[in-house]
Amino acid sequence: MMSRLGLALFALWIVVLATTPFYADNSIVRTAIMLAMYSVLAFSWNFIGGFTGYPSFSTAAFFGLGSYAGAIAQTHGVPMGFAWVIATVFVAAFAAGLGMILLRLRGHYFAIGSIGVVEVCRLVVSSWSGVTGGGNGLNVPLLMWAPDTVGAFFLWVMLGLMVIAFALTAFVDNHRLGFGLKCIRQNEDAADMVGVNTTFYKVSAYILSAFLCGTAGAVYASWIGYIDPTDSFQILLTVKVPVMALLGGAGTVLGPAVGTAAFVVMEEFVWANFLNWNRAILGIIIVVLIFFLPGGLLKISYRRMINRLKGRESAGAPV
């Protein structure tokens, strides 16, 4: 469940991001696009990793396949919007097929299996050069508009996806599907035994975790104009996205947005200048998360923290 305040803050956040083209420079708009994109990926991951408790690392596979499906369709003359739809449907179908196999595994085995998928996809795309351009990558037809207009356009598209991902999350959270997924996370055998069709629910969650990643990948390809296998199937992406969701609070409705915002803001403004340290800092965040913030930023008891601070102040104050 989510509070009105949470919903209002989310709406405000969308407005702040959506209006960047009117008051900020191109690099901020670019950051806003990336923020929206990562939010889509984190919301998506939350369905399988958060609600269902299956630690999936296949985000980069869905994203990469989406970007390639969209790019290939576009290079064959399919209009951009339609190419995005093709990418979405393709990735959803891929996730459905893969989910039926992969979701027989539990825990670590599932995690390792899902990360393997990213590598397999990358290898297939690199080797199948007749269709994908192989290691040389693919050029996607660019929009011939003014650069500022292009930036604003892709920002609003990504934000649209982000709102869809959020709305889906809020809907699932309040309905039978989300309730069943939470049952699976807490005790899969017991879920089975109260009548949850666990296989169907898990595969549904996996598809939900995939299809918008596909769309986001295709939109990204159209925006950037060039994709290659290493950029599209990044192991780093597949780790970053769960970290963002966990940072905000996995299995919560707003967690992915909060975590992504915190992560990207830190990444852009705090350590952008320490490029060599980028991965080390990611590592540190992961360690801190595991040891100090198992519930994420949204699960911290801020009230207790404030009370404690107040208590200390009054204790330290002269009588």
Next chain:
Amino acid sequence: MSNEILRLEAVSKAFGGIRAVNDVSFDLRQGEIVGLIGPNGAGKTTLVNLITGVHRPSSGKVIFQGDDVTRQKPYMAARSGLARTFQIVQPFPEMSVLDNVAAGALFGGDPEGLTEAREHAREHLAFVGLDKIADQPASALTLPNRKRLELAKSLAMSPKVLMLDEVNAGLNTGEIDAALDLIRAISDRGITILIIEHLMKVVMTVSQRLLVLHHGALIADGEPTAVVNDERVVEAYLGEKFAKRLKEAGHA
């Protein structure tokens, strides 16, 4: 029998070389309370797992309400009215007591949505006496209350047959009496009950019929007093001493 609700026909299950359940046939009749006893490792839990689709029988058939359900999945069993509690309680630990039961109602029963499922859940919690602590997380409950929660959860699934796998294990005498009252009240609702139990006193007081498993085979099926005097049962399970005591107590 015309009012039979569940029938097992020559059901067997082998795990590797072990025949955990061996050629077991019996039926349950609508509304009765049947005790299932047998030493550790006799195959009692496995039998419940075979009925609810957790394991698939190596051979034989499970017939529920006239339909062959041998190949059903656990969730299908749950939806069709075959509910069970686990020997080791299986709550959804971080969910509230209420939501644990609502899960049973939502997926195993037939309410429309979550709100309705929670309403149903409240009734079942009141029935087992947990309504006062409906909002606590399940993990905070004491063992007797966890067992009650299991009961409420399975009741919420509106079962036709309820299989209780050692719901009384680990409870003290007072708690067992309360649990037995509950079981009788469930039976009064017309639900057929198969109760697995180690404590002979408990099975004898509550069951109308007794099944005895030994090394996976069904060695007795009949009236409780007749069964506990059966020579094979005495030898396999009860021991001479118990049979004698029971006789002296005037049960025979």
